[in-house]
Amino acid sequence: MTNSAVRILIVDDEPPIRKLLRVGLSTQDYAVSEAMNARVAMELVNEDKPDLVVLDLGLPDMSGHDLLAKWRGEGLSLPVIILSSRTDEAGIVRALELGADDYITKPFGMNELVARIRVALRHRLQTQGEKPIFQTGDLSVDLVRRIVKVEDREVKLSPKEYDILRVLVQHAGKVLTHRFLLEHVWDELTDVQYLRVYVRQLRQKIEKIPDQPRYILTETGVGYRLQEV
Numbered sequence: 001m002t003n004s005a006v007r008i009l010i011v012d013d014e015p016p017i018r019k020l021l022r023v024g025l026s027t028q029d030y031a032v033s034e035a036m037n038a039r040v041a042m043e044l045v046n047e048d049k050p051d052l053v054v055l056d057l058g059l060p061d062m063s064g065h066d067l068l069a070k071w072r073g074e075g076l077s078l079p080v081i082i083l084s085s086r087t088d089e090a091g092i093v094r095a096l097e098l099g100a101d102d103y104i105t106k107p108f109g110m111n112e113l114v115a116r117i118r119v120a121l122r123h124r125l126q127t128q129g130e131k132p133i134f135q136t137g138d139l140s141v142d143l144v145r146r147i148v149k150v151e152d153r154e155v156k157l158s159p160k161e162y163d164i165l166r167v168l169v170q171h172a173g174k175v176l177t178h179r180f181l182l183e184h185v186w187d188e189l190t191d192v193q194y195l196r197v198y199v200r201q202l203r204q205k206i207e208k209i210p211d212q213p214r215y216i217l218t219e220t221g222v223g224y225r226l227q228e229v
């Protein structure tokens with residue numbers, strides 16, 4: 001997918017933010033449309049069929065959460081990246097649990113947003129056919145044979161460590177909430193501290209410098225992301 005084929009809908013009630021995004025994304029050859037509220041956003045999604053939505057949570061006529069829930073409830077699967085304040089961790093987590101693909105906090109850099117857009121678009125393209133072997137940097141994960149290697153050296157993981165890594169790999173580049181990981185790794189919802197312990201152990205085995213992770217990144221107050229390098 002080339003940038004010129006990608007249509008992005010910006011949903012934000014602040015004209016300066018919309019202008020910033022319109023100018024920045026247009027220079028990357030994205031086709032940009034704008035909505036200042038939820039009503040216009042719903043119309044444009046139906047009429048223009050955008051490939052991705054950048055959605056602010058604070059809209060004047062409907063909350064971004066409610067709009068996202070409505071879209072997902074209708075089966076709309078297009079990628080949605082949330083715009084949020086840096087302090088609204090609860091709002092970010094809720095949006096991700098409602099089906100947002102990623103988030104970025106204000107103020108943000110255009111390069112970071114473009115990178116998040118590319119990851120979200122790529123992830124949606126890959127969901128139809130999961131690759132049996134995942135490779136990023138020195139890390140490789142064979143999802144069929146359950147073999148993990150770092151620099152061609154096989155790494156032995158516990159079942160829970162592997163399950164956490166497997167879920168992160170299946171959603172590489174995407175931020176996963178604590179709750180999402182707990183629900184997909186444990187049979188029943190457990191304390192998030194268990195997850196933190198296992199992630200710490202996993203980093204000890206796959207990261208060169210566990211305290212400065214290259215692969216498994218912490219999204220403070222939200223969850224974790226497997227970064228593709």
